[in-house]
Amino acid sequence: xxxxxxxxxxxxxxxxxxxxxxxxxVGTMVGVFPGITGSMAVAxxxxxxxxxxxxxxxxxxxxxxxxxxxxxxIPSILVNTPGTPAxxxxxxxxxxxxxxxxxxxxxxxxxxxxxxxxxxSMVLFILAAQPVAQLALKFGPPEMFALVVFGLxxxxxxxxxxxVKGVLAGLIGLTIATIGRDPITGDQRFTFGLxxxxxxxxxxxxxxxxxxxxxxxxxxxxxxxTKVKPISSLGRVWPTKAxxxxxxxxxxxxxxxxAFVGVVPAAxxxxxxLIGWDRARGMSKEKDKFGKGSIEGISAADSASSATLGGSLxxxxxxxxxxxxxxxxxxxxxxxxxxxxxxxxxxNRPDLVVSIAAIMILATIVSxxxxxxxxxxxxxxxxxxxxxxxxxxxxxxxxGTYTVTNNVYTVIVMLVSGVIGLIMKRxxxxxxxxxxxxxxxxxxxxxxxxxxxxDGPSVFFxxxxxxxxxxxxxxxIAIPIIGKARSARSGKAAGSLEDQLVDRTAREAGYDGxxxxxxxxxxxxxxxxxxxx
Amino acid sequence: xxxxxxxxxSDPGAEPAVQAPHPEVSAQPADTGVPARDSRPLExxxxxxxxxxxxxxxxxxxxxxxxxxxxxxxxxxxxxxxxAAGFGFSALLLLMAVFGRTADRSDLDGAxxxxxxxxxxxxxxxxxxxxxxxxxxxxxxAPLLISAVTAxxxxxxxRALAVYPILAxxxxxxxxxxLLKVPL
Numbered sequence: 001x002x003x004x005x006x007x008x009x010x011x012x013x014x015x016x017x018x019x020x021x022x023x024x025x026v027g028t029m030v031g032v033f034p035g036i037t038g039s040m041a042v043a044x045x046x047x048x049x050x051x052x053x054x055x056x057x058x059x060x061x062x063x064x065x066x067x068x069x070x071x072x073x074i075p076s077i078l079v080n081t082p083g084t085p086a087x088x089x090x091x092x093x094x095x096x097x098x099x100x101x102x103x104x105x106x107x108x109x110x111x112x113x114x115x116x117x118x119x120x121s122m123v124l125f126i127l128a129a130q131p132v133a134q135l136a137l138k139f140g141p142p143e144m145f146a147l148v149v150f151g152l153x154x155x156x157x158x159x160x161x162x163x164v165k166g167v168l169a170g171l172i173g174l175t176i177a178t179i180g181r182d183p184i185t186g187d188q189r190f191t192f193g194l195x196x197x198x199x200x201x202x203x204x205x206x207x208x209x210x211x212x213x214x215x216x217x218x219x220x221x222x223x224x225x226t227k228v229k230p231i232s233s234l235g236r237v238w239p240t241k242a243x244x245x246x247x248x249x250x251x252x253x254x255x256x257x258x259a260f261v262g263v264v265p266a267a268x269x270x271x272x273x274l275i276g277w278d279r280a281r282g283m284s285k286e287k288d289k290f291g292k293g294s295i296e297g298i299s300a301a302d303s304a305s306s307a308t309l310g311g312s313l314x315x316x317x318x319x320x321x322x323x324x325x326x327x328x329x330x331x332x333x334x335x336x337x338x339x340x341x342x343x344x345x346x347x348n349r350p351d352l353v354v355s356i357a358a359i360m361i362l363a364t365i366v367s368x369x370x371x372x373x374x375x376x377x378x379x380x381x382x383x384x385x386x387x388x389x390x391x392x393x394x395x396x397x398x399x400g401t402y403t404v405t406n407n408v409y410t411v412i413v414m415l416v417s418g419v420i421g422l423i424m425k426r427x428x429x430x431x432x433x434x435x436x437x438x439x440x441x442x443x444x445x446x447x448x449x450x451x452x453x454x455d456g457p458s459v460f461f462x463x464x465x466x467x468x469x470x471x472x473x474x475x476x477i478a479i480p481i482i483g484k485a486r487s488a489r490s491g492k493a494a495g496s497l498e499d500q501l502v503d504r505t506a507r508e509a510g511y512d513g514x515x516x517x518x519x520x521x522x523x524x525x526x527x528x529x530x531x532x533x
Numbered sequence: 534x535x536x537x538x539x540x541x542x543s544d545p546g547a548e549p550a551v552q553a554p555h556p557e558v559s560a561q562p563a564d565t566g567v568p569a570r571d572s573r574p575l576e577x578x579x580x581x582x583x584x585x586x587x588x589x590x591x592x593x594x595x596x597x598x599x600x601x602x603x604x605x606x607x608x609x610x611x612x613x614x615x616x617a618a619g620f621g622f623s624a625l626l627l628l629m630a631v632f633g634r635t636a637d638r639s640d641l642d643g644a645x646x647x648x649x650x651x652x653x654x655x656x657x658x659x660x661x662x663x664x665x666x667x668x669x670x671x672x673x674x675a676p677l678l679i680s681a682v683t684a685x686x687x688x689x690x691x692r693a694l695a696v697y698p699i700l701a702x703x704x705x706x707x708x709x710x711x712l713l714k715v716p717l
Binding site for chain 2: 048051052161162164165167168171172174175178182184185187188189190217218220221222223224385386387388390391392394395396398399402403406408411412415419423425426427428429445448449452453
């Protein structure tokens, strides 16, 4: 039996298909509820998928990833609140379309272009992942260390409002990863004589704490009663032939942008969606309609944010560096299953790579069908009161974490991580670099020590690939520093690169935060947006 | 990584727009969100805590016991490097917190007094759950926790406080204990 048939057989197993459907259902529901993100859901699910076979577990996790990508457009369009950060750009034109009585059209168009984006990006994965993995097989310890540094700095520069806090978060993550036994000599580090710490802190417990509990606690802390009701009337659903022709170019543009952005570690759907929307507006003959209910705008934004899935998967599977936060969780789960994402995966388990691609494609097709058929049902989900959602999240966090080791100690680690995660969020320290540091810390340390033993510190500068990656890392840190210096000179407050991109694009969409300029539509949209959780 | 919750873009000074809604569109009442306030003491406190932690990491790393002492790179090297780098950056953060512009927190929602109460009670309930779970058993403690959190979050009906917790506990028990063979 060849690799392809083995991989496909594993996916077409009835249990795997059931897992896929369960994951899609969970992912779609998660996407619909603003405040519950894909990373949170995948972190929770990774706890109780550990008892499944790897392909079945991956079916759950990957289909949550896909389902959330469809579900998060619904609140963006109907309530002007993105279900996950990847749907921020969808609000620019999706909500105005809904207010014009075209909610159904916006939802359907979003589903269609998202499907095109994901499937196209999976072609990228199928074509590019193996060659990238082959290249990465030639990486030695200096290249691997430089790659980790690059991945960390990219994440810090993109998502941290304060570079210093981002760097500190990364260092904290790397430090947490040192708890336990030294990977080379086996000596105990930071265990304080406790047996439970000799294996280190459980990755799943920490991420459920940082992404699940911290977010829940923040919502408990800040929730204010709002009475924003979702738009209930869907109006016309199916696009006309002219509309199909109109969205072809922006969809193609968005897909290309998304696939490229997805490959960059830490750059995900939110950044791709914003860039896609911006570029599509640049090349459109109807620029003025962008931000006011343009079907081109929603097509470009959604195809771009969706197309990052394949690019992110490529980076994760081929290099072992997570393309986004969901992939970081995925890597953690795969390691527990005894699978190491990275170049070795293509050599040792090529059938698994086939399975992963098949799961993504199947999940996308099924999600598309479900999103068209069950649209009204999903809209009603948003009416579910918070007290059901919060208690459900909490109990699933607790039980899901427990299933990792069947030990209450792990639950305690999760809770402590959650409290720390809340403090980090309230004080402006990003959680992403912590997770990445925790995940890649052992890889970074072992490769650093091997490199230093081989040739000393100069080895990083004498190997071309390692030198290039370190230069790129330095550039990725320098760009936000320069950007902030420029903002300070012009008197504007500067957030992270992500924040700046959102602010600039939101301004161009006509959401100018109540300055008195801009259309009624734009002002109303801003008031509605800031009224939601 | 992207923040766990979607960025809320709000301007506290924005007036809710008044416009005639589309005939099919339901009403959209006004915004009630309030952003978090900037706080220099918070920034200074955070920087001091991180400085203390990273300094502790450095000193603890220097005292790591190794079975075989080797010159050069060893089990202490990486943690010492991280501790030292962390202390350096946290010192920089402290200087920025004291002398620089206060960090902007407007992208965060402001905490409410009720929110603090909700949070602390939920935390206490969760700790009690973790303590009682091994002593009493999941089946008895879980409905109490779910009911407590539902009540804290505003649930008041019999369905929310009794029926839902029991059904949720039963569902979780079936899924995890019976199907996934997790010993709850």
